[in-house]
Amino acid sequence: MSRSSPAADVASPGERPKSRPGPGLAVLTALAQPVGTAIVAGWQHASVGVVGYVLLVFSGLALADRHRFPRRNFLIVVAATLAYHLLDRPVGVSLLAPMIGAAVAMVAGHRWLVATASAGSYAIWVLVSGATLSQGLTALALIAGAGLVTEIGILVAAEVHNGIAEQRRLSEERQRRRASEQRLLIAAELHDVLGHHLSLINMRAGVGLHLMDRDPEQARAALDAIAQSSAEALREVQAVLNTLYPTGEAAPRAPAPGLDRLAELTEDAALPTRTVIDGTVQPLPAAVDRAAYRIVQEGLTNIRRHAGTGAAATVTIRYRQDALVVEVDDDGGGVRQPGPAPAGNGITGMRERAAALGGELTAGPAPDGSGGWRVRATLPLGRDQTREATS
Secondary structure, eight states, rough: OOOOOHHHHHHHHSSOOSSOOOTTHHHHHHHHHHHHHHHHHHHHTTOOOOHHHHHHHOOOOOOOOTTTHHHHHHHHHHHHHHHHHTTTOOTTTHHHHHHHHHHHHHHTHHHHHHHOOOOHHHHHHHHHHHHHHHHHHHHHHHHHHHHHHHHHHHHHHHHHHHHHHHHHHHHHHHHHHHHHHHHHHHHHHHHHHHHHHHHHHHHHHHHHHHHHOHHHHHHHHHHHHHHHHHHHHHHHHHHGGGOOOOOOOOOOOOOOOOGHHHHHHHHHHSSOOEEEEESOOOOHHHHHHHHHHHHHHHHHHHHHHHOTTTOOEEEEEEOSSSSEEEEEEEEESSOOOOOOOOOOHHHHHHHHHHTTOOOEEEEEEESSSOEEEEEEEEEEOHHHHHHHHHH
C-alpha cells in the first residue's frame, strides 16, 4: 500500500489563496478554546484537567499551517479533539478548531475527507466512551450544528471575497477609464496647439515668400514671427506631453494657458482681431479657464483656414454669475469657399471640451446675416469650482 507524499497534501495553486494568512487565527483559537471551555466547565461544575487544556491549545495551534496542508491539518485537529472528548471532558467550545480546519479543507476540495473523518470520529467516540442514546443524539446534534455553521461561514466568506474582488475590478476599471479620458484630453490639447501654430506658420511662410523679393524687411519680420510661433508651439507641446509623467520626472515648464494670455493669442492671430469683455472679470476654475482659451484658439484657427483673406475676428468673453460664455465671430468679409463650412475635428473637439464641463457649444452662420461664422460656447461655473479657483 503506497503512502502519499507530503507534497500531495498541499492544495493546488488554483485552490490556495494568493497569500496565506499568518498564524493569528491559530493563536486566537488556541486561547479561545481553553478559556471558553473553562468558563463552561465552571457553570457545569466539571473539570477540564491539564491534559484537556493541552489538547485544546494544541488543536488551536495546529491550525497555523491549515492553508499549506489542509488535509493533514484537519486530521490532526480532529484527532486532538477526539482524544479530548474520549477523556470525557466538558464540551465547551472544543469544536471551534475542527470547524475552522473543516472549512479550509472543504474550500480546498476535500469535502469527502471532512465527512468521512467526522463520521469516523463520531463512531469511535460512541463505541469507546459507551455513550447512551441521549448522549449520542446530543453529540450528533452538536456535530451537525457545527457542520451547518461551517457551511454558512464558507458561503459568507465566499460572498465577501467575491465582493472584494468585484470592488477591485471596478476600481481598476475606473482607473483605466480615467487614463483613457486623460489620453483623450491630451490628444485634444495637442490638436489645438498644433492646429493653431501650424496654420499660423503656414500663413506667415506664405507671406514671407510673397514679400521676399519686394520687401525683404517685411519678409524678415514674417520669418521672425514663424520662429516665435514654432518656439511657442514646442513649449506648449512639451507642457502637454509632460502631463504624461505624473511622478514629476519632467514637470511642465510653464502653466497651462488660460484667458490671462488672451491678449497674446489675439495679437498672434495673423488677422485683425477685436476683443470684447462683457461683465466683471472673475477667477475661473482651471478646467474652464483652459477650455475657454483652447476654444478661442481653435475658433481663430478655423477663421484663418476657412474664412479666406480679408476676414476679421471678434472674440467676446461674457462673465455671468453661473457660466462663462465664449464667442468667436468672423465678420464675413473674407472670400469664403462656397458651401457649408466643414465640420472637422476642430469643432468636434471644442464641442467635446464644452460637454466635458457640463456645457454646450454651437457653430454656425452668424445670426446678424453678415455671412460670417460664429462659434459660441457656454461653460457652467459651479460654486465649488469657483471657490476652488479663488483659493
